[in-house]
Amino acid sequence: MRTxxxxxxxxxPFVLLSACSVVAPQYSPDVDNIQSLKxxxxxxxxxxxxxxxxxxGNSYPVPLRANMMKSPVEDSxxxxxxxxxxxxxxxxxxxxxxxxxxxKATLLENDVSVGVITGAAKLSAHFIVMRAGTxxxxxxxxxxxQWDSAFAAMIAVPKARDEYPLAVQKLLGELYADPAFLxxxx
Amino acid sequence: MxxxxxxxxxxxxxxxxGCAHEISLTGDASKxxxxxxxxxxxxxxxxxxxxxxxxxxxxxxxxxDKVSYHPYHDLELPIYVSLGHVFKNVTKxxxxxxxxxxxxxxLDYVIAPTIKTTSSxxxxxxxxxxxxxVTLACSVADPSGQTVIAEDVTGTGHAEFSQFKRNFSLxxxxxxxxxxxKLQSALANAPELQK
Numbered sequence: 001m002r003t004x005x006x007x008x009x010x011x012x013p014f015v016l017l018s019a020c021s022v023v024a025p026q027y028s029p030d031v032d033n034i035q036s037l038k039x040x041x042x043x044x045x046x047x048x049x050x051x052x053x054x055x056x057g058n059s060y061p062v063p064l065r066a067n068m069m070k071s072p073v074e075d076s077x078x079x080x081x082x083x084x085x086x087x088x089x090x091x092x093x094x095x096x097x098x099x100x101x102x103x104k105a106t107l108l109e110n111d112v113s114v115g116v117i118t119g120a121a122k123l124s125a126h127f128i129v130m131r132a133g134t135x136x137x138x139x140x141x142x143x144x145x146q147w148d149s150a151f152a153a154m155i156a157v158p159k160a161r162d163e164y165p166l167a168v169q170k171l172l173g174e175l176y177a178d179p180a181f182l183x184x185x186x
Numbered sequence: 187m188x189x190x191x192x193x194x195x196x197x198x199x200x201x202x203x204g205c206a207h208e209i210s211l212t213g214d215a216s217k218x219x220x221x222x223x224x225x226x227x228x229x230x231x232x233x234x235x236x237x238x239x240x241x242x243x244x245x246x247x248x249x250x251d252k253v254s255y256h257p258y259h260d261l262e263l264p265i266y267v268s269l270g271h272v273f274k275n276v277t278k279x280x281x282x283x284x285x286x287x288x289x290x291x292x293l294d295y296v297i298a299p300t301i302k303t304t305s306s307x308x309x310x311x312x313x314x315x316x317x318x319x320v321t322l323a324c325s326v327a328d329p330s331g332q333t334v335i336a337e338d339v340t341g342t343g344h345a346e347f348s349q350f351k352r353n354f355s356l357x358x359x360x361x362x363x364x365x366x367x368k369l370q371s372a373l374a375n376a377p378e379l380q381k
Contacts, residue, residue: 028212031266031278087216091267162208 027084030169036176037092043185044096048104052078057111104128114160119149121167129184137184143171206252211260213359215267228294229275248307257301268366318343318357320365337372341365
């Protein structure tokens, strides 16, 4: 009897969690990213179209074990990336909706794996900067992050969900660290 | 009801696995209220080291569970934003600057915060803390290293189940917002910084 009670108490939380839908946390700007943008003293840009290219490594919603992670922004992680960049441009004082410099992007890879020991996120996006109809920057940037995971989904899934914005911060950090990008938005 | 069941289930798993529940104290930094006064025409360096950013703190939640968070990582943005309301230019630094860096970055002041936190909950069923406090101690030093002013503020946050059911970190985020709001007011009103 005791064994049964113990087994039920162990299994119940996993059953409760199965096949749930989770929403990624709202993006919180990264101070280092804001500083990188601020270093481009005369930069001003507007945000153009940000799309998400559906692929094996970029399915929507994003599977986190038995859970599915959705974007809190326009039901798209392309829009999530646009929102992230908008927030950092605003905080750096570099967003200018009237600017002739436009940043566009396509999310190519958006994969989160929730292992028993380690979790990992792989993101990549194709960024384009246009100025008055001319392409000034055209590159693909990638980011890979890793964290300690857990066997219990009730621990591992929220952890993976909370790690997602940090992977987006790293992806944007890779872009802002590129002198060619900073030159293109000036 | 489903939410209570989920939170209770998470508590069972966390207790069994010996883990603390992760929360974030950051909140929406764009909602930190601006000051009625114009920013002082000064450049300040905000020192937060990589070791501080990586440091994790574990404090009590409800139902005998614990919560874990990274205070310096989580408060980095709110502090940076609030200092931006007080001073015209804020530069984040990963170490205490030497004379050469102070000169290169034209720093008028160097600010090194230390953060202390507490959390608690009387709940026997749910793990998110209902009460949270964030104490920010900030010393403001001039380029010679002399302390110009030292401010010590404490922000508090309280969130009941009906409020935190959509955001388990709410009490901590309210405490953070309260602490940085008090910090920016204290610095903006400090006569020592008006010179």
